[in-house]
Amino acid sequence: MVLTRKHSNLAELIVASAAVILLCPLLFSGCGGSTEAKESVQSRANLDALLKKGIRPNELGMVMVLEYHRVKPTEGDFQRSIDNFKKDLQTLYQKNYRLISFNDLMTGNIGVPAGTTPIVFSFDDSTESQFRYIPQGSGTTIDPECALGMMQAFQKQHNDFGCTALFNVLPAMFEQEKYKDQKLTYLVKNGYDIGNHTESHGNLAKLSDDKVQADIANQQKNIVSIDPKTSVSVLCLPYGEEPQNKALMFNGSSAGTSYHYDWSLLVGSNPFYPMYHYKNPGQIIPRVQVMDYNSISGSGADGSGYWLRYFDRHPELRFVSDGNSKTVCAPAYMQTRVLENKLPKGVQFLGY
Numbered sequence: 300m301v302l303t304r305k306h307s308n309l310a311e312l313i314v315a316s317a318a319v320i321l322l323c324p325l326l327f328s329g330c331g332g333s334t335e336a337k338e339s340v341q342s343r344a345n346l347d348a349l350l351k352k353g354i355r356p357n358e359l360g361m362v363m364v365l366e367y368h369r370v371k372p373t374e375g376d377f378q379r380s381i382d383n384f385k386k387d388l389q390t391l392y393q394k395n396y397r398l399i400s401f402n403d404l405m406t407g408n409i410g411v412p413a414g415t416t417p418i419v420f421s422f423d424d425s426t427e428s429q430f431r432y433i434p435q436g437s438g439t440t441i442d443p444e445c446a447l448g449m450m451q452a453f454q455k456q457h458n459d460f461g462c463t464a465l466f467n468v469l470p471a472m473f474e475q476e477k478y479k480d481q482k483l484t485y486l487v488k489n490g491y492d493i494g495n496h497t498e499s500h501g502n503l504a505k506l507s508d509d510k511v512q513a514d515i516a517n518q519q520k521n522i523v524s525i526d527p528k529t530s531v532s533v534l535c536l537p538y539g540e541e542p543q544n545k546a547l548m549f550n551g552s553s554a555g556t557s558y559h560y561d562w563s564l565l566v567g568s569n570p571f572y573p574m575y576h577y578k579n580p581g582q583i584i585p586r587v588q589v590m591d592y593n594s595i596s597g598s599g600a601d602g603s604g605y606w607l608r609y610f611d612r613h614p615e616l617r618f619v620s621d622g623n624s625k626t627v628c629a630p631a632y633m634q635t636r637v638l639e640n641k642l643p644k645g646v647q648f649l650g651y
């Protein structure tokens with residue numbers, strides 16, 4: 300084809316524009332571009348190695364926030380026996396679940412090893428059975444038979460299990476009045492999450508807007524007056540009951556104390572998809588009560604025993620990590636389920 304001068308100029312312009320368009324990402328990203336390229340080659344190589352080992356990551360699978368109340372010598376309503384709590388740790392470990400913090404799960408900062416599933420422990424009502432100090436010499440030691448003591452002992456034997464939890468506290472804060480401040484400070488300093496379980500443990504659905512805000516704000520004040528560094532991002536709803544004015548679960552104020560929370564926790568009763576999945580639960584997060592399942596009587600049908608068995612039978616629905624916090628890795632056909640704007644910064648989908 301013979302080009303006139305005009306056409307030739309146009310062709311040059313097109314070629315030049317194309318070159319600029321192609322070069323732009325390189326010019327603007329500088330070294331970052333090649334680092335990203337290297338990381339993505341590395342991520343792909345990691346994934347190929349996992350697939351060869353028979354590990355099929357699915358970071359669009361479901362996760363669970365488990366819910367404990369008292370941990371005492373006998374099993375009962377809202378009460379796990381000490382023996383069963385120890386068994387829970389062992390069972391979860393053997394089934395390749397690994398503890399992470401509530402905040403890490405919700406922000407997509409999931410750093411558990413390849414082939415394992417993140418899981419969160421939450422403890423409601425801040426009873427002594429969860430965190431007990433025993434006087435020792437001039438100081439104190441954590442009772443090895445309280446929930447925290449048992450978790451820490453298990454972690455010593457299995458240091459890849461993790462040792463973290465969300466404690467949803469009432470004003471009594473673990474019931475040993477003289478150690479109240481020491482306990483909260485210990486938890487915050489050691490990376491445990493603290494949730495607000497309100498001042499009165501009342502049913503928020505039956506309270507006026509003013510009383511809902513007072514119940515939440517007063518407990519917020521109790522928590523930060525002990526340790527101002529405490530960051531509270533979650534409201535744990537007593538009985539799982541939401542106030543009539545739902546916005547008050549997340550923002551409000553009373554008597555000069557204001558609060559803001561990102562999440563609100565229900566009492567039951569199912570796993571959920573991660574926050575970057577299009578079926579994420581939003582800000583109101585379901586949990587799974589820890590209880591055994593009896594397949595004949597049907598008791599415990601919403602509890603952890605049931606759901607653990609469910610995931611044993613449906614492994615394709617369970618979140619399985621690729622061990623790489625830079626990627627959300629899953630079968631390629633699942634890519635359309637990802638909400639790009641909810642992925643943590645710098646994290647990419649990696650399909651196979």
Ligand SMILES: [Zn+2]
Pocket residue numbers: 423424496500537538
């Ligand atoms: Zn409660």
